Amino acid sequence: MALAVDTSGPGAAPSAGTGRPVIEARSLGLTFETADGPVQALSDVNLTIGKGEFVSFIGPSGCGKTTFLRVVADLEQPTSGDIKVNGLSPEEARKARSYGYVFQAAGLYPWRTIEKNVALPLEIMGYSAAERRQRIARTLELVNLKGFEQKFPWQLSGGMQQRASIARALAFDADLLLMDEPFGALDEIVRDHLNEQLLQLWERTNKTICFVTHSIPEAVYLSTKIVVMSPRPGRVTDVIESTLPKERPLDIRETPEFLAIAARVREGLRAGHSYDE
Amino acid sequence: MTATTPIAAPGSAIGRVSGPSLWARLSQGSTVPILLVLAVIFVIWYAFTIYLNARWQFQVFDRAGAEFTAWEFIVGTMSQDRPVLPAPHQVAVELWNTIVGQNITSRRSLVYHAWITLSATLLGFLMGTLLGMGLAVLIVHNRATDRSLMPWIIASQTVPILAIAPMVVVVLASIGMTGLVPKALISTYLSFFPVVVGMVKGLRSPEFLQLDLLRTYSASRWQAFWKLRFPSSLPYLFTSMKVGVAASLVGAIVGELPTGAAGGLGARLLAGSYYGQTVQIWSALFMAAALSATLILLVGLVQRIVLARMGGQP
Numbered sequence: 001m002a003l004a005v006d007t008s009g010p011g012a013a014p015s016a017g018t019g020r021p022v023i024e025a026r027s028l029g030l031t032f033e034t035a036d037g038p039v040q041a042l043s044d045v046n047l048t049i050g051k052g053e054f055v056s057f058i059g060p061s062g063c064g065k066t067t068f069l070r071v072v073a074d075l076e077q078p079t080s081g082d083i084k085v086n087g088l089s090p091e092e093a094r095k096a097r098s099y100g101y102v103f104q105a106a107g108l109y110p111w112r113t114i115e116k117n118v119a120l121p122l123e124i125m126g127y128s129a130a131e132r133r134q135r136i137a138r139t140l141e142l143v144n145l146k147g148f149e150q151k152f153p154w155q156l157s158g159g160m161q162q163r164a165s166i167a168r169a170l171a172f173d174a175d176l177l178l179m180d181e182p183f184g185a186l187d188e189i190v191r192d193h194l195n196e197q198l199l200q201l202w203e204r205t206n207k208t209i210c211f212v213t214h215s216i217p218e219a220v221y222l223s224t225k226i227v228v229m230s231p232r233p234g235r236v237t238d239v240i241e242s243t244l245p246k247e248r249p250l251d252i253r254e255t256p257e258f259l260a261i262a263a264r265v266r267e268g269l270r271a272g273h274s275y276d277e
Numbered sequence: 278m279t280a281t282t283p284i285a286a287p288g289s290a291i292g293r294v295s296g297p298s299l300w301a302r303l304s305q306g307s308t309v310p311i312l313l314v315l316a317v318i319f320v321i322w323y324a325f326t327i328y329l330n331a332r333w334q335f336q337v338f339d340r341a342g343a344e345f346t347a348w349e350f351i352v353g354t355m356s357q358d359r360p361v362l363p364a365p366h367q368v369a370v371e372l373w374n375t376i377v378g379q380n381i382t383s384r385r386s387l388v389y390h391a392w393i394t395l396s397a398t399l400l401g402f403l404m405g406t407l408l409g410m411g412l413a414v415l416i417v418h419n420r421a422t423d424r425s426l427m428p429w430i431i432a433s434q435t436v437p438i439l440a441i442a443p444m445v446v447v448v449l450a451s452i453g454m455t456g457l458v459p460k461a462l463i464s465t466y467l468s469f470f471p472v473v474v475g476m477v478k479g480l481r482s483p484e485f486l487q488l489d490l491l492r493t494y495s496a497s498r499w500q501a502f503w504k505l506r507f508p509s510s511l512p513y514l515f516t517s518m519k520v521g522v523a524a525s526l527v528g529a530i531v532g533e534l535p536t537g538a539a540g541g542l543g544a545r546l547l548a549g550s551y552y553g554q555t556v557q558i559w560s561a562l563f564m565a566a567a568l569s570a571t572l573i574l575l576v577g578l579v580q581r582i583v584l585a586r587m588g589g590q591p
Contacts, residue, residue, distance in 0.1 A: 073493055074492075075489055075492060075493070094492075094493065094495055095495050097494070097495065099493070100493075101489075101490065101493040103486050103489070103490065104486075105486055107484070107486045107487055107490055109487075109504075109505070109508070110587075110588060111508050111587035111588050112588070113588065120494075120504065121494045123504070124491070124494045124495075124496045124500050124504065125494065152588035153588075154588075
């Protein structure tokens with residue numbers, strides 16, 4: 001019972017869907033062949049994400065939210081349907097360096113300093129030394145890590161390491177940022193802080209962000225669009241356009257508007273669960 | 278604190294001024310345990326010296342028909358020319374005489390023989406390490422080589438080296454290769470194995486996340502190797518090289534056994550056993566152990582320097 005997604009729902013944020021969509025999935029499916037038989041990680045997913053949107057993917061484990069992100073990144077191959085990233089196939093988009101990917105763990109190289117870690121994609125992509133220096137300085141400032149260039153990862157806290165990994169994903173100026181539960185392993189206070197910073201960063205850079213999370217408040221706080229997903233088979237059960245303003249102080253989370261959206265997300269998650277049990 | 282503390286007056290406790298006392302620092306480190314073990318070894322060794330050499334000593338006194346005291350007997354067991362087990366101080370005297378007491382170019386010098394063995398060890402270790410690294414790279418980057426090479430590499434180490442070594446030396450001698458190279462090849466044979474195993478493990482140590490990350494950058498295999506796999510493998514490589522360098526020395530000594538009088542610690546061991554020169558055998562053994570320990574320490578030192586430059590956590 002997959003839903004065809006209507007992007008022009010009530011109260012759609014004005015940022016949604018201007019010009020060519022950044023991500024366009026049409027009846028996308030992905031089935032893993034495992035020893036216990038086939039597992040449908042994604043089933044009939046239809047989704048359009050416009051430029052400048054902040055889209056959260058929320059759902060229980062196994063709902064395919066990470067798999068969807070990995071398909072966009074060309075780290076998994078879909079088995080049916082069609083997906084376009086910037087109008088290209090995921091592979092072409094990857095080779096065109098259209099996205100930066102932030103993983104669950106920071107995954108910094110322990111033998112490289114913070115600035116050398118940010119330099120990694122730039123080295124691989126063949127930027128000149130001067131260009132690298134300039135980009136490192138700019139992105140480290142963007143994630144508030146100025147002054148930590150010469151530190152090694154183990155000298156930084158978990159939150160700072162994750163910020164460095166975001167800087168690494170931003171360094172080569174891809175317009176699309178894919179984030180797979182980047183703050184999942186951090187404590188709530190650090191997380192709030194990073195969420196606030198992420199919103200500021202999004203506002204300043206006008207990037208399109210896809211953000212996988214387990215947390216309802218996080219999803220509602222950050223997003224212009226919330227994609228609610230459900231497992232077995234992994235599918236989209238609801239797409240919620242946020243009515244919250246772009247300017248979001250942390251205490252917006254106590255407003256009735258915020259709570260109403262959170263309630264709808266929770267309802268969507270519950271509906272997905274009852275389907276199964 | 279050191280700037281304001283006055284120099285200790287004579288008679289005051291030394292430890293008060295310079296932080297923890299010498300004794301406290303010694304007992305915290307590994308010095309005291311090591312010395313303790315060493316003392317125990319010496320006690321056991323001397324006890325066995327008396328026990329093992331006693332029979333010959335009885336015969337000596339018997340033939341002379343002389344009365345002897347217990348002390349004379351004990352001293353006697355520790356000063357035989359060809360004892361079953363020489364006493365530590367006999368070995369020490371032999372080491373002193375053959376290391377310091379001889380010109381190092383003399384065939385009577387232990388340094389001369391040690392250098393012959395060391396040169397073969399170093400050449401073999403270098404070749405073994407390079408061979409091991411090369412094989413590891415092939416194995417990690419190619420499924421076919423992984424399947425075809427690895428079983429042979431493991432099988433190669435099940436062959437007893439003592440059986441192979443004489444054949445290698447004899448075969449190579451028949452095609453005109455003598456001296457350093459055959460011994461170095463046996464060292465290579467022993468030392469490449471730990472390097473292959475450690476390096477393969479090291480090159481495969483990056484997590485999926487790390488490899489996925491490089492894929493999102495569309496990095497080439499070459500870039501993935503130099504930026505990720507090779508640096509990740511270095512801690513494993515150094516650990517293997519420590520094993521490899523010790524195996525290399527064993528290989529060089531084994532390679533010297535069938536060459537007879539050509540020189541080297543192996544030749545020294547062989548000559549010693551021909552003529553019952555147990556003191557000479559033991560001093561050669563100690564020289565080999567010292568060489569081995571020094572080589573391992575040197576590899577460890579390089580490891581510390583390299584890993585510290587790679588931001589190693591203290």
